[in-house]
Amino acid sequence: MSGNWIKVCEKDDIDEEDVIRFDHSGKTFAVYRSPADEFFATDGLCTHEHIHLADGLVMDEIIECPKHNGRFNYKTGEAKGAPVCVNLKTYPVKVEDGSVFISV
Amino acid sequence: MSHFVIVGAGECGARAAFALREKGFDGEITLVGSEAIAPYERPPLSKASVLETLDPKFIASLEKYAESGIRLLSDVTAQDVDPVAKTVTCSDGSRLAYDKMLLATGAIARPLPGAAMNSAHIRSLRTHADAMALRKAMLPGKHIAIIGGGFIGLELAAMARMLCADVTVIEGLERVLKRGVPEDIAHVITQRHRAEGVDVRCGIAISALTEEGGKAIVRLSTGETIEADLVLVGIGAIPSTELAMRAGLTIENGIAVNEYLMTSAPDIYAAGDCCSFPLAIYGGRRVRLESWRNAQEQGTLAAANMMGVDEAISAVPWFWSDQYDMTLQIAGLSEGAVTHLRRDLGESAFMLFHLDEAGRLLAASGIGPGNAVARDIRLAEMLIAARAHPDPAALVASNIKLKSLLAA
Ligand SMILES: Cc1cc2nc3c(=O)[nH]c(=O)nc-3n(C[C@H](O)[C@H](O)[C@H](O)COP(=O)(O)OP(=O)(O)OC[C@H]3O[C@@H](n4cnc5c(N)ncnc54)[C@H](O)[C@@H]3O)c2cc1C
Ligand code: FES
Numbered sequence: 001m002s003g004n005w006i007k008v009c010e011k012d013d014i015d016e017e018d019v020i021r022f023d024h025s026g027k028t029f030a031v032y033r034s035p036a037d038e039f040f041a042t043d044g045l046c047t048h049e050h051i052h053l054a055d056g057l058v059m060d061e062i063i064e065c066p067k068h069n070g071r072f073n074y075k076t077g078e079a080k081g082a083p084v085c086v087n088l089k090t091y092p093v094k095v096e097d098g099s100v101f102i103s104v
Numbered sequence: 105m106s107h108f109v110i111v112g113a114g115e116c117g118a119r120a121a122f123a124l125r126e127k128g129f130d131g132e133i134t135l136v137g138s139e140a141i142a143p144y145e146r147p148p149l150s151k152a153s154v155l156e157t158l159d160p161k162f163i164a165s166l167e168k169y170a171e172s173g174i175r176l177l178s179d180v181t182a183q184d185v186d187p188v189a190k191t192v193t194c195s196d197g198s199r200l201a202y203d204k205m206l207l208a209t210g211a212i213a214r215p216l217p218g219a220a221m222n223s224a225h226i227r228s229l230r231t232h233a234d235a236m237a238l239r240k241a242m243l244p245g246k247h248i249a250i251i252g253g254g255f256i257g258l259e260l261a262a263m264a265r266m267l268c269a270d271v272t273v274i275e276g277l278e279r280v281l282k283r284g285v286p287e288d289i290a291h292v293i294t295q296r297h298r299a300e301g302v303d304v305r306c307g308i309a310i311s312a313l314t315e316e317g318g319k320a321i322v323r324l325s326t327g328e329t330i331e332a333d334l335v336l337v338g339i340g341a342i343p344s345t346e347l348a349m350r351a352g353l354t355i356e357n358g359i360a361v362n363e364y365l366m367t368s369a370p371d372i373y374a375a376g377d378c379c380s381f382p383l384a385i386y387g388g389r390r391v392r393l394e395s396w397r398n399a400q401e402q403g404t405l406a407a408a409n410m411m412g413v414d415e416a417i418s419a420v421p422w423f424w425s426d427q428y429d430m431t432l433q434i435a436g437l438s439e440g441a442v443t444h445l446r447r448d449l450g451e452s453a454f455m456l457f458h459l460d461e462a463g464r465l466l467a468a469s470g471i472g473p474g475n476a477v478a479r480d481i482r483l484a485e486m487l488i489a490a491r492a493h494p495d496p497a498a499l500v501a502s503n504i505k506l507k508s509l510l511a512a
Contacts, residue, residue: 017507049153055475057482066478067431068424069397081126082119082400083145085164 005094005101014039014100019063019074021054024104029091030054031100032074034061039093040074041102047079047086106131108410109192109202111182111347113137115145115396116376117208118163119403121174129411133174134200136192138181139231142166147396149235150259151426152266160232185351187369204410207348207359207367207374208403211341211394216251219313219337225320226313226335229256241334244268249322249332251310253280255425257338258293262427265300272303272330274322279306284423286444286456289432289471296428313337341394343378356380358392363416365406373410375402381417385491386437386466395423420485429473435485436467445499453477457484463493480506 008022014033021044022029028044030053046053046065055066063074070084077088092103108124110117113135121135137143144160153161169176181195185205193199213221213228220226227237242248242264250257253275264271273280281290297304309325313335320335343358354360354368358380365373365381376399380392401419408415424433441458448454453472460466468484470477483506487494490510498504 051475055478057479064482066475066482069422069482082122082404 005103008041008100008102011039011095011098011100017058017060019054019056019058021052022102027104028052029102029104030063030074031093031102032058032063034075039095039100041091041093042072042074042077042088046070046084047088048084053088106203107201108133108204108206109200110135110206110208111185111192112208112210112344112376112378113139113143113176113178114208114210114376114399115143115163116210116399116403116406117206118143119400120206120208120375120407121169122164122172123404123407124411125172125174127407127411129407131203134177135169135174136177136180136182136194136200138179140179141232142169142176142178144232145396146230149232150229150256150263152263154235154239155263155266158236182347185347185372187351187353187372190371202371204371204373206403206406206410207372207378208376208399208406209344209347209359209374209378210399211343211377213337214340214342216310216313216337216339220315221337223315225315225318225333226337228337229260230341238334238336242267242269246270246333247272247331248334248336249274249320249330250336250338251313251322252336252338252340253277253304253306254283254338254340255281257336258297258427259425260336260338261297261302262300265297265302266428271301272305272332273297274308274310274324274330275304275306276309277306280304284434284438285432286438286458286469288444288446288456289469292471293427293430293432296430300428341377343380343392345378348374348378356390360390363388364409364414365402365417366409373406375399375406383421383437384416384418385420385489386440391421391437393421393423395421397422418489420488422481422485430471431473431475431477432469432471433477433481434467434469435481436465436488438467438469441466443496445496447480447500448502449476449480455480455484457494457496457499459493459496463496465492465494483507483510486510 017035019032030044032040051067057064071080077090143163184193213230247270248264250273261271312323322330348359359374361379382388438458443459445457453476455470458467
């Protein structure tokens with residue numbers, strides 16, 4: 001994919017089955033570490049009311065919005081039902097030398 | 105072809121209609137709603153987002169109803185149900201034959217006895233039209249009096265302050281949010297309103313509410329009189345049960361349903377704000393909730409059960425409220441709790457755990473800026489659903505993650 005990789009953080013800055021917020025050039029992203037120790041990234045704001053998803057709870061491959069519990073699959077961006085109906089955009093992620101990068 | 109009729113096009117009815125399609129129902133769906141516009145979300149009506157736009161936040165676009173094969177009849181009221189002939193007669197003169205019906209008639213604002221409901225200077229808040237009327241009146245320097253220190257009244261007080269109106273809140277009980285919110289949290293909310301310049305007055309009854317000379321006049325039990333440009337009557341909601349009552353269904357603080365959301369009449373279900381139901385996690389205690397997530401979840405569950413799934417209600421009640429930059433969240437029902445434990449979440453956020461005598465977690469409530477309490481309330485909700493008896497020492501220790509208690 002795109003060669004424009006941006007460093008997010010060190011691998012261990014994100015707990016397993018957790019998420020952090022990452023802001024870059026005026027945009028906000030959510031970067032996830034799955035229970036299987038893989039990394040993913042999506043847009044940072046919920047598609048229902050523009051709430052930061054990084055305050056939400058990660059359960060397996062689901063991120064749940066902190067505001068009204070809208071759910072997305074963070075691996076695919078798929079909205080999993082009411083109140084969210086618009087999917088999240090996802091971004092490629094790579095881990096190199098213990099650091100996490102996303103391509104935006 | 106089978107025909108499912110949903111009466112009440114609010115959060116619950118609309119979600120149920122879409123859920124039927126998502127679950128593969130291929131019969132006809134008719135969604136009948138009294139309001140003139142398509143189903144919209146009510147929570148924004150008392151929140152800052154209503155200041156940003158004049159448009160309601162619709163649950164779905166009209167195209168989406170058409171695409172999903174949902175016949176939406178707006179501005180039509182269901183007037184009579186014949187549960188034997190299985191028909192419903194509507195205000196537009198039509199009579200619909202149904203195979204199964206869902207009553208999702210919601211609730212209306214509770215009127216103040218003896219006072220006008222929606223006049224030039226007195227208003228309740230349930231619909232988008234109410235919100236627009238209130239918004240028009242909330243101008244700098246205008247005085248807004250709010251009767252009732254419940255969620256809607258306090259959210260509206262916060263909005264009115266953001267618009268620089270003067271605000272008085274009059275609560276009959278000794279404190280605001282007496283129903284369902286622990287004292288410590290209600291205290292934080294009261295203090296914040298006072299700091300923002302709201303005059304919060306508790307323990308005061310209303311002896312009369314009238315309109316005179318272009319103002320609303322509130323007479324208080326103390327003998328005082330308050331003049332306001334607008335009065336919001338926010339003293340709770342009552343379930344819309346007339347239709348069900350006329351059809352002979354059992355009513356018990358709302359349309360009574362069993363754990364599958366079935367009413368006392370065959371093939372008629374009820375869900376959302378209009379119904380009372382037994383809540384298994386609290387020993388089958390009958391409750392009625394006025395909560396947005398409950399309306400969604402029950403709409404979805406009713407859809408499944410109308411299709412023959414037979415799934416019982418298991419959800420934990422959950423509610424939130426936004427005032428200024430603070431969010432309050434509550435999971436579970438705290439009735440019967442004897443122990444209340446506090447966990448601090450950073451500097452300005454905290455949550456309370458409510459446990460019964462045996463140490464079972466019944467409910468959790470939290471308040472803080474933004475979404476500071478959301479994650480931990482959600483984890484507490486899972487503990488409540490699991491009927492857990494968590495270690496009290498771990499609950500209060502902010503450095504022990506709640507997630508670790510779930511696995512235990
Ligand atoms: C201002 C406001 C703020 C709120 N904020 C929050 C919040 O922050 N958090 C939260 O959890 N909850 C909140 N709520 C509560 C939440 O909005 C309700 O729980 C939810 O709307 C209930 O959905 P419902 O579909 O059961 O009922 P309703 O939304 O009341 O919808 C019922 C619909 O049925 C229609 N109807 C009734 N009878 C008939 C008939 N005979 N024929 C045809 N149509 C009929 C009504 O006109 C109405 O449109 C708020 C409510 C209000 C009013
Ligand atoms: S803002 Fe995310 S579900 Fe509403």
